Amino acid sequence: MSLLVVGSVAFDALETPFGKVARALGGAATYCSVAASFFTGVNLVGVVGDDFTEKDASIFRGRHIDLTGLERARGKTFFWAGRYTDNLNDRVTLATELNVFATFNPKLPPAYRHSPYIFLANIDPKLQRSVLSQVSRRPKLVALDTMNYWIERTPAELRETLRHTQVLMINDAETRQLSSQHNLLRAAKHIFKLGPRTLVIKRGEHGAMMVHDNSVFSVPGYPLEEVHDPTGAGDSFAGGFMGCLASAGSTSDAALRRAIVYGSVMGSFTVERFGLDRLRTLTRREITARARHFRRLTQFRL
């Protein structure tokens, strides 16, 4: 089944202890779509400026990514510049230029309106809701990402959007902020009252945790000897997760667990190189091998 991804497409200037890139294609919707395309067909909704070239678009070609919904506006593409500190756990934003993204108003092409799986990347919750209002059939699963900015600035809008969301996919700091609970199980109970029935907590090097109903599932971070650039890890995780679910056409506990593993696989590949470089050359065979490695990493007999 196809996956609808709505979010930012951007150019990033990145600096990590391993190097520097002045202009790398990035943005949540980009990472998510490319990661998901290894599993299922993706319909991408976003906006780029007139500095977005055919060469930039080449990352989407030859994959099952439909670009009908990628709007081209006059002006420059969203630009973000950031620097990661030595241990790669903290990052400093050096510049954020919204450009054409400032007036982004997602419009679903008619063919996208039946999308059974929808991922709403981190954008204004009002816009996330406007996407859902354009969907003509009740989707099978809506997953949403958000951030501290919306939790603080537009809590009412976010709550209204969460009412229409089945899966909330955020990091641990955001989970704690949204729920005012430090304990993640208590935080999950709080969040379930807001609408979502599944909470996926992204924990960076510590992996991911999923809570739904009375089930908790944890997967560790994949041990890598070198992490070159953490940018896009969470969005690649979301892409692997949603792509895997959409491909299975199921939202069972087993399907969700498998999706968490494939999400972790995709996140772990992304951080190995700068920007989208690792995903560009990635093969389905490597994905399968790493998923098996996740099994070896976690399996035990009592």
Next chain:
Amino acid sequence: MSLLVVGSVAFDALETPFGKVARALGGAATYCSVAASFFTGVNLVGVVGDDFTEKDASIFRGRHIDLTGLERARGKTFFWAGRYTDNLNDRVTLATELNVFATFNPKLPPAYRHSPYIFLANIDPKLQRSVLSQVSRRPKLVALDTMNYWIERTPAELRETLRHTQVLMINDAETRQLSSQHNLLRAAKHIFKLGPRTLVIKRGEHGAMMVHDNSVFSVPGYPLEEVHDPTGAGDSFAGGFMGCLASAGSTSDAALRRAIVYGSVMGSFTVERFGLDRLRTLTRREITARARHFRRLTQFRL
């Protein structure tokens, strides 16, 4: 097979957001012995003062813990006072009074000298080595804990002791400090050159990770809705780990993985109540149930 545990027996004054205790029996060797005694017979070497009563010793009675090696010296028992901050991740030491522990010089009773499994809790590496020099038969497995104090103050002594150690069991900050490597896989490679062939990294709420040969195993932290007191979690982990190994009489990869799970089980119980309170009432049946819960927490099908 029996397990030899050498380390501190102490009284702790504890303060967490959930309450306050003025005098709780504690110390690394105490937590470790009690946790291990659910799996195997324990020979305990430590020192207490004349303030250590029969009532205090009752925690050891009725368990397979031999106290021949628990020396009684004139003076007061080691005392530690600490306060945990709101999220329980950081702690402040309010008082450390070494008392009889200041001149602790571990002496192995003759019956202890053939111990095949040895856990050297966090004490002066010189003393840890003196224990090994008293062992008359080559042990099957020596595991060691240490801390930043010894890594900084007595690096040469620690290195000499590590040469005789098979398993190093420390937290992530200590791993990074000892190896001067932020990346834990690189840190493991560095540590393997010092002697140990297995590195067990305790990561608190994030669980534990084991690296040996080319195998990496990760287990998540057990999700608890309430953590009342993190004191002794790492030592209970060590007790479960070593007790499980000694009971199996094996150091295979499968046995080590199982030991990590039972270590995590014991640590997760300890933090549910203050001091040793949870271990006091714990049953083997509860341990088995939680180990199975760890399996549910981590299992998936690709």
